[in-house]
Structure formats: C-alpha cells, structure tokens
Amino acid sequence: MTGTKHQENVHAKVNQETSKIAWKDLQRFFAAGMALAVAEDLDLIEVAFQVSVDNATQIREWMAAGKFGKVSDEQAGAWFERDELLWAVVISPWVLVQPVRK
Numbered sequence: 001m002t003g004t005k006h007q008e009n010v011h012a013k014v015n016q017e018t019s020k021i022a023w024k025d026l027q028r029f030f031a032a033g034m035a036l037a038v039a040e041d042l043d044l045i046e047v048a049f050q051v052s053v054d055n056a057t058q059i060r061e062w063m064a065a066g067k068f069g070k071v072s073d074e075q076a077g078a079w080f081e082r083d084e085l086l087w088a089v090v091i092s093p094w095v096l097v098q099p100v101r102k
Contacts (some may be wrong), residue, residue, distance in 0.1 A: 018044065020086065021086060022084070024083065024097075025082075030034060034095055035095050037069060037097055038067065040098060041042055042062065048096050071097065079099075085100050
C-alpha cells in the first residue's frame, strides 16, 4: 500500500470513529489525564491523524501555539457546568476532544 493510500485509510478510519459525546461522559478520561483539547480552528481528524502517526514536530507546534494539549481544570469545569457536547475520538491512550461548532 502506498504512503498516500495508507494516510487516506487512516484518515477515513479516524473519521468513522469520531462522534459527539457529552463532556460529563468523558470525566474518567479527564481524571486520568488522558483528555486532550483540540482548538476549534483545527481539524480534529487531522490532529488525530498526526497524533496517530506520532508527528512530534506538528504536535509541538500546536502545543506551543496553545491549540492542543491536556484539558485544563478551568476548561473541564466550564464544559461540565454547560453540559457541553463535544466531538471526540480515541487515539489510544488519548481521547481528543473539540467543542461542537454551533
């Protein structure tokens, strides 16, 4: 399988495994330090793909820009209070989350 075809397959798999879920249902992942927030202006599928292929350079760039990283206590509290609905995808052991655009 060519590199491009493999990337397309991984993107498709990640896309199929992405779903909406209430933040309250993700509390155990947050408590375990495994919930990662993706900024609303990033493509969740692309971020998940880059995590799945361990593209450390890109991940560090997003983290340095404050666009990707562990969900903060403040963010978790706000999402809990608003009963926020999020997009989520598992890239083991992580759960990547992003607010649903309204």
